[in-house]
Structure formats: structure tokens, C-alpha cells
Amino acid sequence: MQENDDAGMTQRVHRQLRSDLLLGRLAPGLKLKVQTLGATYGAGASPVREALSSLAAEGLVQRIDGRGFRAAPASVEDFDELVRARCWLEEVVLRESITAGDVAWEERLVVVRWRLSRIPRSVSAERFTHNPDWEVAHAAFHQVLLSACPSATLREMAETLRERAERYRAIANVAAYPGRDVAAEHEAIAEAALAREAATAVALLQAHYRATAGFLRHALAG
Amino acid sequence: MQENDDAGMTQRVHRQLRSDLLLGRLAPGLKLKVQTLGATYGAGASPVREALSSLAAEGLVQRIDGRGFRAAPASVEDFDELVRARCWLEEVVLRESITAGDVAWEERLVVVRWRLSRIPRSVSAERFTHNPDWEVAHAAFHQVLLSACPSATLREMAETLRERAERYRAIANVAAYPGRDVAAEHEAIAEAALAREAATAVALLQAHYRATAGFLRHALAG
């Protein structure tokens, strides 16, 4: 039924581990014992260890000298650094995406903007409950926004940072952003991008990230 | 005598492998067989495999589905992409380094500029022979230039790209850059940086990279 099931033990463990890390199921700072993980995922030491090595290079896992691995610790400082890096990196990625974007890009952007605008942020109107469809559409929006940047390297770097930021969102488990109209922010960013006003679009995107960061920082610290 | 000898098999293999990759001792595209490498470095399959996994995440090695690893292929296209990414990334890293650089940074920069200016590029005056001291001083110059950027994440990303570029330099084995005064280019970049003229410094740095790239591209293709 699915596309990938027998793609090799290592791949599977790697995907699973990354997912558990990103969703906060493996808490930041948690000691990652090879045996335990192996038992959990039904794999031996080699694949687990290999997956951990990759994830360490990606920054989701930390190697501690000769005493194993741990889930990358989360802190307000690390988070601030992450947001700063993201703002600066996406400044150039978005600018170049806008510069190089063709008609097909514009159309992709229009589509994801439309989709995002139609999906409710929360499943129920009264109490906030994460809507997975919105999450997907939101990720797609940001991905498409940057997708016309000619440098795949830079796009991948931005993607890595986005994942790390998502992890913080999962950890902090922020429900809502009072006093913000997130939909309007997305709207404005898309507008500026389509109008090819790179400087405006970048400023709006950075403001968007920094606003989100403000709430997350509060949730993390408190 | 040295600082690190018994730092664990994996670390050692990792360092060794990376070095062999960067110096071109392991040719681009070469099949990397776990057994062979293990024999070469005196290690078993696990450490080698683990090291290869990390290096794959760093982009120096490629995983081929379920059929092992190979040294990352080198091509003119990949090189062009690398240079482009580097120019764009370092645009912001250098700018922020200049913005945030304090007196200590200025002084570090003055020192490495001075050192670089005093060391001959080639060991002998007649026939060009790489001078390892110059290589070191050159790397230090570029590293210090960016060192005041407050984002460690971005600095590390720039460092990764620098390594990949160095690999191409080793592969292409370019002897000299006729018609260029590389020393003067470094001088001008440092001058602009010390004068806090970020835009000028960035433009000069990018021109510096693009000029080098031109020669390398020629050497690669020819």
C-alpha cells in the first residue's frame, strides 16, 4: 500500500528516529541508548548507530565524546540562534527565489496560498486543536515560496533549519498566537513575492518568523 | 606527541576519510567499499559505515540506494552550484560579521592579513609548488573574515561549503591564476571590511570567488 516499507533497516530507523525527534516524542537532552532504540524499532545496534550518526551531522542528535548520543538539547538561546540564522539565510533564499521565479512558480504560489487560506488552523472552533491539514499546507506554503531559488544547496539548508524550528514548535506545544492574524501575514508575504518586491517580502517574512519566535520563546521559558 | 590518536576508531576513520576525500586521494565518483576502507584504515565494518553515514550527511559521500557508498561525484555543474551558494551565503555572513565585529575581530583580521601577505604562494619562485603554509594562512584569512558573524549555524554552513570548494581545488590541481593579483584581492577585501563598508567587501569577496571559479571551471572541463 505505502511507498516505502522495506527500504532497508537503516533508512527506516533513520526516518522513524527523525520523526520521533521532530515531534518531541524523544525529549531534548534525553540519552539515546542504542539498545533501547534498537528494541523499540526492532533493529540491531548497527543500523541504529548509523542512523544516529547521520542525525548528529544534521544537528538533531548530539554525540557525547565516547559516551553515546543524546537528543539535541533545546534552550531559549539555541532557539534564538536558530531563528536568527533562519532570518538571515532565508533573506537571500527568498530574494533569489523571487528573482528567478517564473510563471510556473507564481502559479504554484497562488495555489498553496489559496489552499492555506481555506483550511482552518484549528480543528474545532471553540478549543484549539492542531489541524494536521493546516500544518501540511503551511509547510507547503513556505516551501513553495522558496522553491524558485536556483541554489538547491541553499534551499536544503533552509529546509534543515525549518525542521529544527518545527521541532521547537512541537516541544513548546504552542496553541495559538493571540493578537496575531497569521493568515494575513501569509497573505501579505505572498502578495509582495508575486509583485516581485523582494525587499518587502523579505522584511515581512522575517517579521513573521520573529513574531512566531516571540510566542515560542515565551512558551519555552515559562 | 599529537593531540588526538586514541579518540575512538570511528572518529579516526571519519577524520581520515574526510581528509582523503578533500585532498582528492579518493577520486570523485569512486566506489567506497566498506571492506576495502576497513582494511586500509585498520577498522571493522561498523566504524567505517558510521563514518560514511556522517560524511553522506555532510555531502562528501553519496549513498546509492541499497548498494553502498561512493565519493561524491564532481562536475562543472555541481561546482557552479557550489560557488553560487557560497557567494549568496557568505554575502550575509560577511555582512553580519562586519556589522558585529568588534576591536578584537579587527585585530585578528589585521594579523591574518599580515601573515598571508608575508607567505609566498609557491614554494619555489620558478616552478609553482603549493606552499602548505600559504594554504593554512589563506584558510585562516577567510575564516577570520567571517568569524564575527553572530550566527554559529551560518558560520558552520559557510565552512562546509568552503571545504567542498577546497576539494574541487585539490581535484582540479590548479597551479596558478595568470593575470590575477590574488594578494591584492585579499588586501582589498580586508580593507573594505576594516572600513566597515559591507557592500563593498561583499562585492569584492564574491568577485574573488567568481574569479577563482573561472579558472577552476576551465581546469575541470579541460
Added chain:
DNA sequence: GATGGTAATTTTATCGATAAAAGGCGCGAA
């Protein structure tokens, strides 16, 4: 009750072995 040292237990890092998969070779048929 705190402290220091030693023994028991965990955990890591690494090896060697092995099943399964991929690749290559040679032979026979068209």
C-alpha cells in the same frame, strides 16, 4: 550522617560471521 573505595551492572564501541542482494562471467542458442 557523610565519605571513599570497591564490586556489580550498564552501556558503549567494535569485531567477526552470515544471509541476501548485486554484479559479472561464460556458455549456448539464434
Added chain:
DNA sequence: TTCGCGCCTTTTATCGATAAAATTACCATC
């Protein structure tokens, strides 16, 4: 000759076992 097919070899991915290192638990002493 060229193509296809099955056999033999190599290589991968993975497991289970193990020595060394680190942690923890425990106990006797002050």
C-alpha cells in the same frame, strides 16, 4: 557475433557477541 540465462563471486546490510569503559550501588569507615 550478439543476446539471454543461470552460476559463481563480491559486496552489502545486518546481527549477535564481547572487551573496555563508565555508571551505579553498596558497604565499611570515620
